[in-house]
Amino acid sequence: xxxxVESGGGLVQPGGSLRLSCEVSGLTVSTNHMNWVRLAPGKxxxxxxxxxxxxxxxxxxxxxxxFTVSRDNSKNTxxxxxxxxxxxxxxxxxxxRDRGGDGYxxxxxxxxxxxxxxxx
Amino acid sequence: xxxxxxxxxxxxxxxxATLSCRASQSVSSTYLAWYQQKPGQAPRVLIYGTSNRATGxxxxxxxxxxxxxxxxxxSRLEPEDFAVYYCQQYGRSLYTFGQGTNLEIx
Numbered sequence: 001x002x003x004x005v006e007s008g009g010g011l012v013q014p015g016g017s018l019r020l021s022c023e024v025s026g027l028t029v030s031t032n033h034m035n036w037v038r039l040a041p042g043k044x045x046x047x048x049x050x051x052x053x054x055x056x057x058x059x060x061x062x063x064x065x066x067f068t069v070s071r072d073n074s075k076n077t078x079x080x081x082x083x084x085x086x087x088x089x090x091x092x093x094x095x096x097r098d099r100g101g102d103g104y105x106x107x108x109x110x111x112x113x114x115x116x117x118x119x120x
Numbered sequence: 121x122x123x124x125x126x127x128x129x130x131x132x133x134x135x136x137a138t139l140s141c142r143a144s145q146s147v148s149s150t151y152l153a154w155y156q157q158k159p160g161q162a163p164r165v166l167i168y169g170t171s172n173r174a175t176g177x178x179x180x181x182x183x184x185x186x187x188x189x190x191x192x193x194x195s196r197l198e199p200e201d202f203a204v205y206y207c208q209q210y211g212r213s214l215y216t217f218g219q220g221t222n223l224e225i226x
Contacts, residue, residue, distance in 0.1 A: 044217060106174075107153075
């Protein structure tokens with residue numbers, strides 16, 4: 001059974017930092033494109049970042065330069081380092097697996113999310 | 121950019137639902153998916169590659185379209201179908217979601 005379990009969310013002041021983790025079982029993070037997607041209050045889903053099979057990383061425009069995605073193959077875990085947080089980063093952050101192989105595809109496995117609240 | 125319409129759709133169980141997703145640039149039909157999200161739950165993929173149902177998805181859900189216009193149809197609404205629906209394109213520009221359609225009970 002595939003499981004993605006996010007952790008690390010919490011309350012942080014504007015300008016602060018948080019590191020989210022996505023611990024994966026049932027599949028190998030290094031052979032999958034692993035993503036972060038967020039859902040802000042009253043808004044729709046927003047793609048945040050991906051670390052692909054080759055280890056290349058890509059980001060949505062709203063987080064570029066502030067967020068960094070990485071993975072630890074030995075722990076089969078994906079991370080999202082979030083710096084210089086803003087109120088508009090407040091959201092439920094999901095980890096999701098891209099079903100694709102060589103190319104990108106839809107997301108077939110999702111975690112339950114971890115809540116990040118940015119407020120003074 | 122993906123634009124979904126309507127923003128809210130009010131229907132009754134047993135009715136047919138038609139949700140639209142329009143892209144600002146042409147999207148390959150291979151790279152368009154639909155998700156369902158209920159309150160307190162993670163999104164669930166319904167349709168990928170425009171018209172392929174994901175594993176375990178009932179056949180009352182169907183997808184169609186090409187170019188810039190795509191449609192999710194739910195043939196006969198069941199009570200559990202009332203939720204928020206998102207389209208997603210992948211491939212070009214990596215990933216983009218539409219803003220969602222809230223399908224509510226009338």
